[in-house]
Amino acid sequence: xxxxxxxxxxxxxxxxxxxxxxxxxxxxxxxxxxxxxxxxxxxxxxxxxxxxxxxxxxxxxxxxxxxxxxxxxxxxxxxxxxxxxxxxxxxxxxxxxxxxxxxxxxxxxxxxxxxxxxxxxxxxxxxxxxxxxxxxxxxxxxxxxxxxxxxxxxxxxxx
Amino acid sequence: xxxxxxxxxxxxxxxxxxxxxxxxxxxxxxxxxxxxxxxxxxxxxxxxxxxxxxxxxxxxxxxxxxxxxxxxxxxxxxxxxxxxxxxxxxxxxxxxxxxxxxxxxxxxxxxxxxxxxxxxxxxxxxxxxxxxxxxxxxxxxxxxxxxxxxxxxxxxxxxxxxxxxxxxxxxxxxxxxxxxxx
Numbered sequence: 001x002x003x004x005x006x007x008x009x010x011x012x013x014x015x016x017x018x019x020x021x022x023x024x025x026x027x028x029x030x031x032x033x034x035x036x037x038x039x040x041x042x043x044x045x046x047x048x049x050x051x052x053x054x055x056x057x058x059x060x061x062x063x064x065x066x067x068x069x070x071x072x073x074x075x076x077x078x079x080x081x082x083x084x085x086x087x088x089x090x091x092x093x094x095x096x097x098x099x100x101x102x103x104x105x106x107x108x109x110x111x112x113x114x115x116x117x118x119x120x121x122x123x124x125x126x127x128x129x130x131x132x133x134x135x136x137x138x139x140x141x142x143x144x145x146x147x148x149x150x151x152x153x154x155x156x157x158x159x
Numbered sequence: 160x161x162x163x164x165x166x167x168x169x170x171x172x173x174x175x176x177x178x179x180x181x182x183x184x185x186x187x188x189x190x191x192x193x194x195x196x197x198x199x200x201x202x203x204x205x206x207x208x209x210x211x212x213x214x215x216x217x218x219x220x221x222x223x224x225x226x227x228x229x230x231x232x233x234x235x236x237x238x239x240x241x242x243x244x245x246x247x248x249x250x251x252x253x254x255x256x257x258x259x260x261x262x263x264x265x266x267x268x269x270x271x272x273x274x275x276x277x278x279x280x281x282x283x284x285x286x287x288x289x290x291x292x293x294x295x296x297x298x299x300x301x302x303x304x305x306x307x308x309x310x311x312x313x314x315x316x317x318x319x320x321x322x323x324x325x326x327x328x329x330x331x332x333x334x335x336x337x338x339x340x341x
Contacts (some may be wrong), residue, residue: 021314038324044296049193056185
């Protein structure tokens with residue numbers, strides 16, 4: 001009994017939660033006399049609201065509405081992926097789109113091949129703008145043997 | 160269905176899974192909110208905000224923590240916000256010089272079954288004490304778990320619970336008529 005009073009005295013004396021928590025854990029929770037001064041689970045439960053009424057439907061309606069408004073009108077329910085079911089009209093449209101795509105691809109391919117051939121022709125052109133030897137304009141001879149792709153450039157020092 | 164599966168489903172965008180979470184938690188969340196706030200209309204608002212927050216922040220939920228505790232932590236914070244709002248509006252009304260405030264329920268369709276927390280519990284117990292008491296009496300939470308919800312240490316939670324139990328015992332011994340629930 002005297003110990004309970006001492007604990008109570010120190011509990012009131014030092015208003016620090018860790019200290020009070022320690023006293024509760026060490027003494028009050030284990031002492032039947034101290035526990036008698038506290039409400040039991042049943043007593044507390046009889047005063048509290050124990051089970052909120054089931055308002056899941058009401059809450060869900062409101063929450064869904066709020067989430068829909070947040071997502072900018074997009075129907076949240078439809079965010080799950082569903083298998084695509086196409087009607088005959090849909091197939092026809094898809095076929096036309098496919099044909100347009102193939103035709104476009106072929107046309108583009110032709111243009112591209114032209115571009116490629118002209119681009120490929122560029123290295124075949126030979127240009128020589130200026131040749132210097134020893135800091136002076138060179139005496140240059142360009143020679144291509146008949147029937148050959150080979151080009152020979154002869155650059156000699158100017159006299 | 161397992162809770163973690165439901166969460167994974169929600170993260171994949173399956174609204175049906177989120178609906179199941181709402182169904183699973185709406186009744187206990189309402190009970191906790193009513194015990195903190197004292198009336199149904201505010202509790203409904205808090206629960207509504209709770210589930211919106213849960214949906215928004217589900218990505219940040221740490222799977223190592225208890226989902227229930229995480230949900231209750233959000234609810235506790237929403238309830239504190241509601242109490243702050245209520246205090247502010249009460250101060251405003253006081254400034255305006257009115258004596259009485261007429262509070263209409265947010266959802267009149269449900270108000271017929273509304274239960275209020277005994278007024279003495281609201282007056283004598285702090286919000287933290289009511290939360291600790293509700294989690295302990297209704298959910299069987301330990302001081303450590305209560306601390307997780309209240310975001311404080313187990314020692315501090317123990318103190319809140321002790322104060323609440325002591326006050327309730329005192330009220331019960333006084334045989335106060337205003338403690339009649341209903």
